[in-house]
Amino acid sequence: MIPVQFDYAAPATLDEALSLLAEHKDDAKLLAGGHSLLPAMKLRLAMPQMLISLGRIKDLAYIREEDGQIRIGAMTTHHQLESSDRLREICPLLPETAGTIGDVQVRNLGTIGGSLAHADPAADWPAAIIALGAEIVAVGAGGKRIIKADDFFVDMLTTALDPGEILSEIRIPAPQGRTGQAYLKVPQPASGFAVVGVAVNLTLNGGGACESAGIAITGVASKAYRASAVEGAIAGNALDEQTITDAASHATDGIDANGDLYASEEYRRHLAQVYTRRAIETAAARVK
Amino acid sequence: MAKIAISVKVNGVEHTAEVEPRLLLVHFIREALRLTGTHIGCDTSHCGACTVVLDGRAVKSCTVFAVQADGREILTVEGLEHEGKLHPLQEGFFQEHGLQCGYCTPGMLMTGFAFLNSNTAPTEDEIRHAISGNLCRCTGYVNIVKAYQYAAEKIREGGTQ
Numbered sequence: 001m002i003p004v005q006f007d008y009a010a011p012a013t014l015d016e017a018l019s020l021l022a023e024h025k026d027d028a029k030l031l032a033g034g035h036s037l038l039p040a041m042k043l044r045l046a047m048p049q050m051l052i053s054l055g056r057i058k059d060l061a062y063i064r065e066e067d068g069q070i071r072i073g074a075m076t077t078h079h080q081l082e083s084s085d086r087l088r089e090i091c092p093l094l095p096e097t098a099g100t101i102g103d104v105q106v107r108n109l110g111t112i113g114g115s116l117a118h119a120d121p122a123a124d125w126p127a128a129i130i131a132l133g134a135e136i137v138a139v140g141a142g143g144k145r146i147i148k149a150d151d152f153f154v155d156m157l158t159t160a161l162d163p164g165e166i167l168s169e170i171r172i173p174a175p176q177g178r179t180g181q182a183y184l185k186v187p188q189p190a191s192g193f194a195v196v197g198v199a200v201n202l203t204l205n206g207g208g209a210c211e212s213a214g215i216a217i218t219g220v221a222s223k224a225y226r227a228s229a230v231e232g233a234i235a236g237n238a239l240d241e242q243t244i245t246d247a248a249s250h251a252t253d254g255i256d257a258n259g260d261l262y263a264s265e266e267y268r269r270h271l272a273q274v275y276t277r278r279a280i281e282t283a284a285a286r287v288k
Numbered sequence: 289m290a291k292i293a294i295s296v297k298v299n300g301v302e303h304t305a306e307v308e309p310r311l312l313l314v315h316f317i318r319e320a321l322r323l324t325g326t327h328i329g330c331d332t333s334h335c336g337a338c339t340v341v342l343d344g345r346a347v348k349s350c351t352v353f354a355v356q357a358d359g360r361e362i363l364t365v366e367g368l369e370h371e372g373k374l375h376p377l378q379e380g381f382f383q384e385h386g387l388q389c390g391y392c393t394p395g396m397l398m399t400g401f402a403f404l405n406s407n408t409a410p411t412e413d414e415i416r417h418a419i420s421g422n423l424c425r426c427t428g429y430v431n432i433v434k435a436y437q438y439a440a441e442k443i444r445e446g447g448t449q
Contacts, residue, residue, distance in 0.1 A: 001332075055356060104417075
């Protein structure tokens with residue numbers, strides 16, 4: 001499978017990439033790790049006339065701690081996130097999510113920024129970054145702006161990024177206190193994408209009750225979403241079996257669930273409830 | 289649509305070429321360099337037959353443009369053997385009958401090369417996890433796992449890969 005012809009540029013700086021993007025507008029596509037874009041180009045679902053690679057821009061792949069936040073460069077690969085000992089210690093949801101993406105080779109090239117900007121409705125990262133209350137940094141001609149993860153995913157393959165903007169960084173509030181996290185997923189056996197994926201980020205208070213909960217679900221609807229009804233049902237409560245089960249039954253409240261050949265709408269809703277329950281149980285059991 | 293000049297080091301040898309941006313790395317390796325040991329299987333980044341080692345990490349060369357490899361270093365299956373001596377992984381696949389049809393073998397070898405570089409004492413579970421991006425439709429993977437174990441032991445005994 002051969003993509004249609006296109007022109008290619010590999011700018012050395014973000015500014016150059018922004019001017020190329022401004023020049024070519026809708027004819028251009030940004031290339032990060034390429035593991036969503038190349039397959040789409042090979043199938044000619046994507047036919048950009050200009051491909052702008054971000055691969056030569058220095059300092060877009062990093063994991064830093066700054067101002068109480070974990071800051072991740074857009075070009076950081078899934079492998080780098082999966083294998084970070086520091087993240088395993090301070091925010092294990094990130095390496096756990098990274099490790100469920102694709103396979104070894106895919107994780108070696110695929111990037112967190114590329115995945116988020118692509119906004120596949122069955123991608124894993126969107127659930128994790130919504131559950132963590134992350135912010136997305138978008139750089140454009142007018143400077144930087146911050147987009148909340150909750151507002152970033154607009155629809156299937158559509159984000160809040162403007163056409164002239166580049167996603168440069170993901171900022172995650174560093175988990176504080178007694179926290180427990182989990183990402184649980186039912187992978188589609190052929191593609192590895194999430195039929196259902198549930199990310200949970202819990203904080204317990206001194207008495208062992210749930211102080212705050214971030215719970216987000218991917219794979220079920222046209223975009224990943226925050227399971228607010230589930231969060232509301234466990235917040236302030238002790239996490240006993242009944243509370244968790246009752247809360248998880250709200251996993252798809254108000255959500256238009258997808259159905260396909262592999263998983264019907266009804267089955268997806270069922271999976272979402274079961275995996276939400278298990279993910280909360282797992283996160284609660286991991287609280288330190 | 290302008291061609292792009294690239295310079296890529298493959299198996300220790302510097303190659304320069306003018307390529308169409310849409311040329312896939314696997315086609316560059318097989319057709320421009322005539323290194324046909326790297327196979328094309330599914331062409332959809334699932335099967336891993338086209339796996340090569342790019343700057344030390346296993347990647348699927350059907351899902352990389354040749355232009356992305358500009359200035360970088362690639363190892364293909366042809367680069368494993370050293371001065372007429374098989375790499376411990378190649379020896380392992382031979383000794384443990386790690387292949388039947390052989391189609392997946394170059395990819396299995398290159399994934400194994402990158403994997404054993406970072407882990408010379410892998411558990412069976414770690415090996416199975418490492419090859420989860422490489423499909424074999426003949427062997428049931430048992431002998432491939434044994435081949436990796438054979439190679440890991442050889443590497444541990446002999447020092448380096």
